[in-house]
Amino acid sequence: MDKIIIKISDDYTKTPGVREEIEGDFPGEEFLEKILLPKFQQAIAEKKILYVDFDDTAGYPTSFLEAAFGGLARHYKDAAIVLKHLEFKSDDDPFLISDVKEYINEANNK
């Protein structure tokens, strides 16, 4: 299956920040609204996989990841559909992918 690629360090920031826009720079919510969600919708429409590359940044706080990827799962109200169209790459942090998948799975349980 073809892929649409997001490399967070190139397409958004090398220093991912907080949860919400009012809280500080480069928030997860802004990343969701401006990049992740439009690309995800495009991937679904074009029957493609959205490939998210997490490498080459200063690291990801839980607040950013939860807002972005948990937020995406909350938008679709279904973790399965989100996970089905996402693929991840994280060589810098070996447990980041499992963390993100957990935020997606837990997003609609709250």
Added chain:
Amino acid sequence: MSRFIIGLILVAVGIALGLAIAHYYPSFPFEDKINAVDLITLIVTIFLAVYIPIFLERQMHNHQFEKDVIVRKIEGLQSTLRDVNRTVTECLQKNTVSAQNSHAVVNSFVSVSNELDTLITLIELCHKKRLDTELASIKNLRHEYKRTVTGGNFGRRNFKYTALTKKEEEVIYHKLDKELCILIFLVNRI
């Protein structure tokens, strides 16, 4: 190979010495017959003399070396987690979390992930699947710890750790540290 040659030389020297003693000191009596029990004793003694230093000791030395590397890695991981714990304590005492503190904490969690990943790889390589349960528990605690320290409003301007968050962080930190201490014991027992 060199050990084999040295062994052969030593056997040759032994035979030569025996023949020389028999030739120059004929007063030493030599038996023509060999007792079966003595022969077996001799063979077993030679086997043990060769087997223990060459094979068994080398194997034991290799195992000990592997354990030492794993224990050093566990201690390294404990040290990184201690840095996070100290930073959170410091932030609570100062009642502020600077951008520098935030970056240090996030960076430490990247290190924690990589150190844990290396540790799991080494343990699986040396001890196969025997410590799977313990490692799964440590992985879960790492996830929980990161969520507690960098979740919520972490990174927000004027973000502060509350006493309640600190207490929760302290509980998970000590659980994680305890699991890692137990892992050192288990690695040493294998």
